[in-house]
Amino acid sequence: MRIGELAARLGVNPKTIRFYEARGLIPDPVRLPSGYRDYGPEDESRLAFIKTAQRLGLSLDEIGEILAFKERGERPCSYVLSVLDAQLSDIDRRIGELVRLRAELVTLKDRADQLLSGDACYCGIVEHAGRMSQMITR
C-alpha cells in the first residue's frame, strides 16, 4: 500500500510517516517502479506500535531505542522495564494530582454557579481561586 493509505489507516499525516522514516524509526520501505513507497502490514503494525508507545508517553528517541533492540535481536527487557517503571510512577503521580485539581475545579465551579444564580455578587470565584491555589500547591 502507498503512503496515503497507510497514513489514513493510522490516522496520521503522510508527512509524519516520512518524518519517522527520516528519524530511523521505520525502515526505508520498498519502492514501486514509480518511486512511490510501498508498505506492508508489518509497517502498519510498527507504526501502530510507535503511536501507542507515544500515547504511553515515550519520546520518539525512547521508542527508537526499543525498536533498535528488536532490530538487533537483543533483549531489551530490562531497558524497557526501566522505562515502563518510570512511566508508571509518573502516571501515578499525575493521576493523583489531576484528581486533586479536579476536586478544586468542581468546588470552584459550584461556587460560580451559586454566585451566578444569586444576587449582588462581584466575584467570589476570585477569592476561591486563591484558596484553590493554596490547596493545590499544598
Next chain:
Amino acid sequence: MRIGELAARLGVNPKTIRFYEARGLIPDPVRLPSGYRDYGPEDESRLAFIKTAQRLGLSLDEIGEILAFKERGERPCSYVLSVLDAQLSDIDRRIGELVRLRAELVTLKDRADQLLSGDACYCGIVEHAGRMSQMITR
C-alpha cells in the same frame, strides 16, 4: 526578594520567570530603586500554582485563562463557566486515559517480569507490545 532567590526557591530558571511575565502569567513586579524586580510571597505562590498546573498537563494558555479570572475580578459569566467546564471534562478525559494506560502498563510489566525470570527469552516484551497496542487502543 529578587528574581534569583524566587527562581531558586521554586527550582526554576530566572529566565523562565521573566518569560512568564512577558506572557502575562504573572503581573509586572514592583521594582527596586536599582531596577531589579522585587517579589513577594504572593508571587511565589502564584508561580507555584503555575508550575503545579503545568505538571498536571495544562498549557500556559490554559493556566493564563484560569489566572485571568482572578485578575479581572469579573462576575462569573457564562464564558468563565464554560472554560471551567472545558477544563473539567478535559481533566476527566485525561484521568480516564491515564487510568487505562496504567492498567495496561501493569499488565505489560507483569508479563515482562515473567518473561525475564523465565529462560530462553529474546524479547517477549516487544511482541507483547503488539498485543498491548491492541488492548490499549481498543
Next chain:
DNA sequence: GTACGCCTTCCACTCGGATGGAATGTCAAG
C-alpha cells in the same frame, strides 16, 4: 576602586514533533 555575582534588556536559538509549500513526477478515468 575593582572584582565578582547578580541584575537588566533584547534578540536569537534550542528542542521535539511535526506540517506547509513549491516544484515536479506518476497514473487511472473521462
Next chain:
DNA sequence: CTTGACATTCCATCCGAGTGGAAGGCGTAC
C-alpha cells in the same frame, strides 16, 4: 491527451516552552 488525485524531494515554518548570550548596570567585600 488532459485532468485530478496522489506521490516525490527539499526546504521552511510552526508550536510550546523555554534557554543562551551579549552588552551593560548595580552593589557589596576586600
